[in-house]
Amino acid sequence: MPRRTPLPPPPPPVEIRTWPDRDAMLADRAAVLHDLTRRTLGTPKLLLFLLAVALLQLGWGCVGAGLVSMGPGVDPVSLVLLAVGGAIGIAILVPTALAVAFGVRRDRRMRELLCQWAALARTPARDAGLRRPVLSMAWLLVSFALGALGLWTSFATSATARPGSTTYGEVAYLIGAGTILWVMGLIGVVKAVSHYRWAIRLTVTSAPPANTAADAHR
Numbered sequence: 001m002p003r004r005t006p007l008p009p010p011p012p013p014v015e016i017r018t019w020p021d022r023d024a025m026l027a028d029r030a031a032v033l034h035d036l037t038r039r040t041l042g043t044p045k046l047l048l049f050l051l052a053v054a055l056l057q058l059g060w061g062c063v064g065a066g067l068v069s070m071g072p073g074v075d076p077v078s079l080v081l082l083a084v085g086g087a088i089g090i091a092i093l094v095p096t097a098l099a100v101a102f103g104v105r106r107d108r109r110m111r112e113l114l115c116q117w118a119a120l121a122r123t124p125a126r127d128a129g130l131r132r133p134v135l136s137m138a139w140l141l142v143s144f145a146l147g148a149l150g151l152w153t154s155f156a157t158s159a160t161a162r163p164g165s166t167t168y169g170e171v172a173y174l175i176g177a178g179t180i181l182w183v184m185g186l187i188g189v190v191k192a193v194s195h196y197r198w199a200i201r202l203t204v205t206s207a208p209p210a211n212t213a214a215d216a217h218r
Helices: 022-041 041-069 076-118 124-131 133-160 168-202
Strands: none
Touching: 022 041, 022 076, 022 124, 022 133, 022 168, 041 076, 041 133, 041 168, 076 168, 124 168, 133 168
16 A cells, blocks of 8 residues: 655744745645645545545444344354454454554544645735635435434434344344444534635634643644
8 A cells, every 4th residue: 555645844943944035935835735625525535434434334344243143042153254254344344444543543643734734824814715614415315314314223223123123133233333433424414514614713703722732632
């Protein structure tokens, strides 16, 4: 797999800045902000997000197939199916979950860099394009749909399960699938809302976003 492009460094401290003038600093600031925004909300990022959802569902589906095959009784064939499905499912789930966790951590770092570079100056007219309303709305709608479907699946499964007609394996599979959907949906909603709020503050308020850890994690 190709290596990820390194993130840009934070802006240099005041005492060692070497920009010849304000225009040069603003040009570098704009380039970094647009690059980080593209990496955060770009279409490839959204497609990777949906791919992660699909892989998590595939992995859990392999585990769930083994759980459902157990039925009311336990037999050697069911145990073999559970073992094979579990092994394949875990082999998919674990690296995908780690990739999602790494992506969340990388997004947090990009948020910190966005705040640090934005704090260099206030240029509302130049920064208007950072709102990315279409991409933000796409992230919000897709993520909201995933979260709503996940919550409905989880609660509907619990509410409609009946002894004798619904097995424990089926309940476990459906609740797990729903949980994956609403957790991933929550991640996407937080990303879309936090970026749009940051961009609004950047272009509307009277001061640039504070370069603080608390603001970076909102």
